[in-house]
Amino acid sequence: MSRLIDVENLTLQFDTDEGRITAVDNVSFSLEAGEVMGLVGESGSGKSVTAKSLMKLNPRNAIYGPDTNITLYLDDGPVDVMSLQTDHDMKIVRGGSISLIFQEPMASFAPAISIGDQMVEQLLIHTSFSPTQAKELSIEMLDRVGISDPKTRFGQYAFELSGGMRQRAMIAMALSTKPRLLIADEPTTALDVTIQAQVIDLMKDIVSEFGMGIIFITHDLGVIAQTADTVAVMYLGRLVEHGSVRDVIRRPAHPYTRGLLAALPTLDDIDAPLTPIPGDIPSPLERPSGCVYNTRCQEVLGPRCAREVPAFSNVSADHTAACHLHDSERDSL
Amino acid sequence: MKPLITAQGLSVHYALRGGLIGPAPFVRAVENVTIEVAPGSFFGLVGESGSGKTTLGRAMLRAAPISKGDVLFDDGEVEYSLKNLGKKDLKDYRKRAQLIFQDPYAALSPRMTVRDIIAEPLEVMGLTKSRAETDDRVRKIAAKCRLNVEHLRRFPHAFSGGQRQRISIARALVSGPKFIVADESVAALDVSIQADVLNLLKAIQEEMGLTFLFISHDLSVVAHVCDHVAVMYLGRLVETAPTRTLFSAPRHPYTKALLSAIPSLDPDDRGKAQKLEGEIPSPTNPPPGCKFQTRCPHAIDHCRVEEPILEAAGTEHNVACHKWQELSHRN
Numbered sequence: 322m323s324r325l326i327d328v329e330n331l332t333l334q335f336d337t338d339e340g341r342i343t344a345v346d347n348v349s350f351s352l353e354a355g356e357v358m359g360l361v362g363e364s365g366s367g368k369s370v371t372a373k374s375l376m377k378l379n380p381r382n383a384i385y386g387p388d389t390n391i392t393l394y395l396d397d398g399p400v401d402v403m404s405l406q407t408d409h410d411m412k413i414v415r416g417g418s419i420s421l422i423f424q425e426p427m428a429s430f431a432p433a434i435s436i437g438d439q440m441v442e443q444l445l446i447h448t449s450f451s452p453t454q455a456k457e458l459s460i461e462m463l464d465r466v467g468i469s470d471p472k473t474r475f476g477q478y479a480f481e482l483s484g485g486m487r488q489r490a491m492i493a494m495a496l497s498t499k500p501r502l503l504i505a506d507e508p509t510t511a512l513d514v515t516i517q518a519q520v521i522d523l524m525k526d527i528v529s530e531f532g533m534g535i536i537f538i539t540h541d542l543g544v545i546a547q548t549a550d551t552v553a554v555m556y557l558g559r560l561v562e563h564g565s566v567r568d569v570i571r572r573p574a575h576p577y578t579r580g581l582l583a584a585l586p587t588l589d590d591i592d593a594p595l596t597p598i599p600g601d602i603p604s605p606l607e608r609p610s611g612c613v614y615n616t617r618c619q620e621v622l623g624p625r626c627a628r629e630v631p632a633f634s635n636v637s638a639d640h641t642a643a644c645h646l647h648d649s650e651r652d653s654l
Numbered sequence: 655m656k657p658l659i660t661a662q663g664l665s666v667h668y669a670l671r672g673g674l675i676g677p678a679p680f681v682r683a684v685e686n687v688t689i690e691v692a693p694g695s696f697f698g699l700v701g702e703s704g705s706g707k708t709t710l711g712r713a714m715l716r717a718a719p720i721s722k723g724d725v726l727f728d729d730g731e732v733e734y735s736l737k738n739l740g741k742k743d744l745k746d747y748r749k750r751a752q753l754i755f756q757d758p759y760a761a762l763s764p765r766m767t768v769r770d771i772i773a774e775p776l777e778v779m780g781l782t783k784s785r786a787e788t789d790d791r792v793r794k795i796a797a798k799c800r801l802n803v804e805h806l807r808r809f810p811h812a813f814s815g816g817q818r819q820r821i822s823i824a825r826a827l828v829s830g831p832k833f834i835v836a837d838e839s840v841a842a843l844d845v846s847i848q849a850d851v852l853n854l855l856k857a858i859q860e861e862m863g864l865t866f867l868f869i870s871h872d873l874s875v876v877a878h879v880c881d882h883v884a885v886m887y888l889g890r891l892v893e894t895a896p897t898r899t900l901f902s903a904p905r906h907p908y909t910k911a912l913l914s915a916i917p918s919l920d921p922d923d924r925g926k927a928q929k930l931e932g933e934i935p936s937p938t939n940p941p942p943g944c945k946f947q948t949r950c951p952h953a954i955d956h957c958r959v960e961e962p963i964l965e966a967a968g969t970e971h972n973v974a975c976h977k978w979q980e981l982s983h984r985n
Binding site: 363364483484485486513514515516517518519521522540541542543544546547566567570580581582584585586587588589591593594595596597598601602 | 922
């Protein structure tokens with residue numbers, strides 16, 4: 322496998338009327354080609370902002386930290402995403418080597434332009450295809466994602482398609498430019514379970530066929546277990562755990578990951594009590610000092626948790642967690 | 655035990671803007687549904703979007719038109735037939751049956767304080783005589799819903815999703831209802847907050863002796879909180895059973911497919927699910943015979959002609975499928 326993207330010390334703040342808030346705090350991770358990374362966390366944990374900042378898709382009041390470094394490895398050599406300034410420069414990244422699928426497919430298609438015209442438009446921007454070639458490829462992609470009668474669907478509008486169909490069309494559109502990285506932001510959350518299962522299958526087929534990397538953002542750990550190779554867990558803008566899907570789900574090392582799993586209703590034991598994580602996620606304006614999770618943590622070790630930001634330490638090979646529980650010098654608390 | 659609320663052959667039809675010739679076409683949103691909800695029960699209603707579960711819930715609150723059949727309500731104090739409810743009785747029924755909505759962000763007026771939001775049903779229904787009495791009832795129910803009484807003068811924007819849902823619950827409970835329809839009440843919440851709200855609903859139900867109709871598309875949530883479950887597909891009931899029976903021995907192919915589509919938490923369990931092809935048909939143009947035949951892997955010619963009716967498959971277990979017996983021997 323070859324390296325696809327390196328994210329180092331990604332820090333992102335927003336200037337708001339209420340003050341400067343930190344949305345992403347010193348997040349680092351890497352992705353290989355063909356890897357599916359699940360990005361998990363509650364609402365407000367900074368999953369979407371993190372993913373969007375890989376394409377610098379943030380509003381004007383966003384301020385990146387000075388140490389932030391995002392390197393995208395393309396065939397023509399590495400691209401330093403942070404150095405791209407104008408929208409024109411960003412073209413090779415946005416919709417070119419990175420595509421994005423949103424949660425709500427109804428909102429991501431323009432309502433008054435046919436699905437086909439939207440697919441062709443982006444191909445004309447990002448590729449050297451002629452309009453005829455672009456149309457042929459679009460119809461082929463619609464067929465690939467399992468849309469019946471793709472020629473008719475090509476001329477239809479978003480409202481004429483069902484939710485599952487729209488999400489398939491969205492995937493077809495995102496893949497037609499052959500991106501190296503696909504960011505899927507809650508792509509199945511708005512769908513029924515049976516349709517969700519179909520879309521998950523489709524995405525798995527696509528990875529094996531195109532060999533692209535996928536960042537799969539979801540709050541549903543079941544979906545992660547079924548799709549991802551690796552999992553990154555976020556809380557209040559910080560990465561708290563990262564590892565293979567088996568390690569993270571079977572041997573969660575961070576108390577927050579353990580809390581998420583305990584709150585999840587499963588069919589294996591329907592009598593098991595549901596244990597919520599106490600309290601709510603704090604407002605980003607009132608970020609706790611030290612470990613951001615210390616205000617809700619069930620396994621707080623002592624004052625050090627509220628004082629000192631825990632560094633990442635290895636729990637096992639390729640499985641890391643940022644928690645003082647796993648510090649080597651745990652005795653010195 | 656006598657059921658608290660019964661839907662008897664209940665149908666809800668909506669007229670479509672029709673052609674000029676012939677009778678106006680209509681959508682059978684709910685068709686010939688019979689369910690009995692025992693007092694103190696936590697009754698789950700599941701199905702995909704478009705299956706008619708919300709419409710059925712609303713009809714049981716007389717918030718959707720009853721086209722055929724009836725809904726009978728009997729809480730020991732009053733007996734109502736919802737189809738023929740007079741204005742005065744309907745007003746009284748409103749205080750006995752309430753609804754909790756899905757989206758706690760849309761359900762609360764941003765211009766009203768939490769106190770006013772919770773007090774509004776009392777004032778509209780004229781259930782209290784003085785402001786002091788209203789305040790007292792609001793405070794009591796807010797405390798039951800684990801809301802900080804100090805925060806009653808704040809506006810909803812100051813609260814998180816979980817707290818807002820607790821405000822919605824307090825508002826639904828303040829009139830002292832016996833029957834609550836909770837329509838996807840935890841669907842918009844994060845898992846941790848979802849667990850908290852579910853635990854609250856269960857605690858309140860036991861404490862106040864309430865009966866819930868819990869509408870959800872999430873079968874794992876239903877498995878954890880409900881004692882009975884009814885599965886709907888395209889306006890029809892396809893299976894009803896006690897929760898344990900439904901999850902251990904589902905009989906209808908649709909129920910089996912729904913259960914199997916839930917993503918398993920075991921990463922080594924991939925690809926084992928039996929996948930359902932296609933999507934739920936449009937209720938304006940339902941297929942003939944069994945409504946599930948277009949997606950059913952076991953459909954035979956008979957299924958395409960005759961619609962199956964609910965039949966007993968065990969104690970309190972009913973299923974509407976021509977082939978359930980044959981299929982249950984197979985696995």
